[in-house]
Amino acid sequence: MDIDYFKTHIEEELEGAKDYIKRAIEIKPMEPAWSKSLVEMSAQELAHANHLFDMFNEYYVILGGSFTEIPKYIVDTREEITEMYTECCAVIKLMHSMYK
DSSP, X not given: OOHXXXXXXXXXXXXXXXXXXXXXXXXXXXXXXXXXXXXXXXHHHHHHHXXXXXXXXXXXXXXXXXXXXXXXXXXXXXXXXXXXXXXXXXXXXXXXXXXX
């Protein structure tokens, strides 16, 4: 595992969560049961992203202990991951509240 692994997989989980909730909202009037399943799948994907983000933060602390000065690439990537995670989670949570 490395920092790029976390970035890629957190992004994939967030995109999956967003796609599932979007489709749940779209299909709700026609197929409520499908819609409910899609909401649950979105929540699971979001939970996966949350776990990966927590693991990433632990990894960053461990990684940071290996350097006297953390390389700019790692600091920049951490900022990208944190920004992506924060923005996507807010959108997904808003969409979940819209669904209700």
